[in-house]
Amino acid sequence: MQVRYFAWLRERVGTAAEEIEPGDAATAGDLVDALIARGERYALAFEDLSAVRVAVDQEMGDLDTPISGAREVAFFPPVTGG
Amino acid sequence: MQVRYFAWLRERVGTAAEEIEPGDAATAGDLVDALIARGERYALAFEDLSAVRVAVDQEMGDLDTPISGAREVAFFPPVTGG
């Protein structure tokens, strides 16, 4: 599964995208838990989950959104375009 | 006093502006009565007063607006600009 990061989440994690094996992560929130377990950078990126938004296969979701079968999950701060 | 007419009021009266001696007309409505007394064209122009708007010295008013001392009174249909 492709995991993508944007804005300060990208900067904290240190990469824009990476291939992650989701294991038994059923939701985006489960995936966050698995990522945090990978180390410091992830823990810092996800330290305030209220500031983290999720898209699953390029559709807005949240931490409860199922990710089984998803090709791409993205994490980013609240959007600030326009 | 300068009396001005616009749009179909102008067409019905047959002139865009004329000098009128207001006599004892105290309000725009009194002036309309005096104009109607001048003949057919005015009677036709003012036959439906609900469709007539008034400006006194270039400020929106209505038939009750006083005209004593006014330099210019204008009659026209509801505006349709924009």
Add this chain to the structure above:
Amino acid sequence: MDAPTSTTVSVQTEDFDISAEVERITSANREIGAVVTFTGLVREITGEGPITAMELEHYPGMTERSLREIVEQARTRWPLDAVRLVHRFGKLAPGDRIVLVIAASRHREAAFGAATFLMDYLKTRAPFWKKEHGVEGPVWVDARESDQQIAARWGRSGL
């Protein structure tokens, strides 16, 4: 009220260019974050069928005065960096631009609010009259009752 030099009202027969008008406003003020424009056009098909031309009559002197009053009303209601009103008169063809309203502010709420208000007031207060030339000859356009109702949402004003 101190009206900045960027507040301008024009009543003219000439066409206008939206980009040029916006550029003139924004190049002078780098604090503007939001610009809303409204452009009104002559529609080819109206309720009465196709038209070949539209004539716009206005009340010189009172027109400019009422447009300036409308702008001042908007300035008391929203924090605006610039306002621009251009209204054409004379003979126009289908597709021609009739009116341009520009409202510029730091944030979009003021720019959208003011532009909407300016058009609502202009539609019901500015002394312009449209005559359409269609298949049945020239017809003076009736005022839309809905325009009065829409303008009423802003409350009574001293205009």
Add this chain to the structure above:
Amino acid sequence: MDAPTSTTVSVQTEDFDISAEVERITSANREIGAVVTFTGLVREITGEGPITAMELEHYPGMTERSLREIVEQARTRWPLDAVRLVHRFGKLAPGDRIVLVIAASRHREAAFGAATFLMDYLKTRAPFWKKEHGVEGPVWVDARESDQQIAARWGRSGL
């Protein structure tokens, strides 16, 4: 829904020209009577002080998709003749144009309503992020809580 060819979404680094974009829409459709545009600009002074540059990051693929969904939402709510969205990304300077929204319809209510809605939704749904370069170094812009509240007036949608 049949989206007319005039519905177009662009995500680009290049600047845009408001007049040219409006002309492209109106020259193809003589039934349009009202065109509302919104232009968003990089402000020189923000809450944090003066900035020298702004970087816009986005989510390629999802961005275009979300903008198209926002346009379809607007089309179900208002009778629109045309909609156009242009959003830039990359490095911009104070005064630069960021975003353009155009809504065109027969009457102004739909054009104003749709343009306001499109900006409200774009501000809260489209995956763009702004980074400002100011005196204290680069800072990611915080989302405005007020934008969420404003967008809430349109109700929940499936976006």
